[in-house]
Amino acid sequence: MKTKRLLTIGECMVEMAPDGHGKYSMNFAGDTLNTAWYAKRCLAGLDDYSVGYLTAVGTDSISQKMLDFLSESGVDSTYVSHTPDRTLGLYMIQLDNGERSFAYWRDTSAAKLLAADPSTLDTAFSGDQILLFSGITLAILSPEHRQNLIDALARARAQGAQVVFDTNIRPRLWENPNITKEWLSKAASIADVMLPSFDEEEDMFGDAKPQDTALRYRDLGAHTVIVKNGAHEMYAWSQGEGGISISPDPVTPVDSTAAGDSFNAGYITARMQGANLEEALRAGMMLSAQVVQHRGALVAL
Ligand SMILES: Nc1ncnc2c1ncn2[C@@H]1O[C@H](COP(=O)(O)OP(=O)(O)O)[C@@H](O)[C@H]1O
Numbered sequence: 580m581k582t583k584r585l586l587t588i589g590e591c592m593v594e595m596a597p598d599g600h601g602k603y604s605m606n607f608a609g610d611t612l613n614t615a616w617y618a619k620r621c622l623a624g625l626d627d628y629s630v631g632y633l634t635a636v637g638t639d640s641i642s643q644k645m646l647d648f649l650s651e652s653g654v655d656s657t658y659v660s661h662t663p664d665r666t667l668g669l670y671m672i673q674l675d676n677g678e679r680s681f682a683y684w685r686d687t688s689a690a691k692l693l694a695a696d697p698s699t700l701d702t703a704f705s706g707d708q709i710l711l712f713s714g715i716t717l718a719i720l721s722p723e724h725r726q727n728l729i730d731a732l733a734r735a736r737a738q739g740a741q742v743v744f745d746t747n748i749r750p751r752l753w754e755n756p757n758i759t760k761e762w763l764s765k766a767a768s769i770a771d772v773m774l775p776s777f778d779e780e781e782d783m784f785g786d787a788k789p790q791d792t793a794l795r796y797r798d799l800g801a802h803t804v805i806v807k808n809g810a811h812e813m814y815a816w817s818q819g820e821g822g823i824s825i826s827p828d829p830v831t832p833v834d835s836t837a838a839g840d841s842f843n844a845g846y847i848t849a850r851m852q853g854a855n856l857e858e859a860l861r862a863g864m865m866l867s868a869q870v871v872q873h874r875g876a877l878v879a880l
């Protein structure tokens with residue numbers, strides 16, 4: 580993964596995060612944006628590396644605020660498209676002993692149209708870069724646009740881009756479990772690197788242990804599979820480096836939102852700089868352990 584450019588693809592929403600005293604703070608977040616944001620922080624000071632975000636927003640003032648936020652964060656928004664008459668989606672974090680769940684208002688968000696135009700995707704995906712998308716990115720699209728996205732990623736991969744897929748399974752965003760499994764497996768079959776989380780794979784695919792998840796995605800063609808697992812032992816396998824079981828030092832989570840997304844950023848940016856499998860896993864674990872000890876998805880560490 581020794582390339583200097585990361586582009587993530589998905590939906591950034593308005594986030595309402597509980598402050599612990601009955602009030603909410605408003606931020607911008609979304610799984611793929613969270614990974615881009617943390618990746619940019621991990622690469623701070625390394626001017627020859629760049630991080631971009633591909634999404635669709637409206638033309639209203641809250642959409643403009645999100646673009647300003649990207650710009651202040653140093654995340655390149657060249658491939659953000661603008662859809663008049665639509666705006667950002669919104670989600671609220673709900674906490675139960677530090678474990679997050681979400682309520683969504685995103686049915687007509689602009690981001691649902693991010694894969695409408697195959698030629699825009701081809702332009703954005705060209706060149707030597709890492710392209711990261713997620714199961715949430717796919718879930719919010721129509722079936723036709725899901726196929727547009729997967730086809731464009733496959734074309735880019737054939738030209739040398741590296742495709743990274745985090746399944747981030749949100750059953751509520753999908754039509755039904757069979758359709759979810761079908762699209763996740765289709766998307767996995769064009770991915771070089773898979774970054775699933777075990778509890779979601781267990782629920783959706785019935786995997787008994789992280790090794791089963793790794794094997795399933797390896798058999799679909801990934802050369803690397805990292806099976807995140809909350810506070811528990813995770814399993815990672817990479818062609819040529821073998822398998823590793825490794826446990827994070829447990830911390831008490833305040834808000835587990837973006838644990839997986841920040842792990843992805845730590846892992847990917849370490850790999851971009853030449854880290855081996857274990858070093859990159861440790862970078863991901865270290866970042867995500869800090870993130871879960873703070874409220875909201877994006878934490879200025
Ligand atoms: N309580 C915790 N203590 C230490 N590390 C944690 C904890 N919760 C999450 N992490 C770290 O974050 C990673 C991703 O967490 P996980 O819950 O699997 O992802 P997701 O947010 O996608 O569900 C874990 O593999 C681990 O490294």
Ligand SMILES: O=C(O)C(=O)C[C@H](O)[C@H](O)COP(=O)(O)O
Pocket residue numbers: 608609610611613670681715747749835836837838839840841876
């Ligand atoms: O649910 C969505 O659509 C979002 O993008 C909101 C959250 O910011 C991410 O889901 C957090 O993802 P985790 O790293 O798995 O906690």
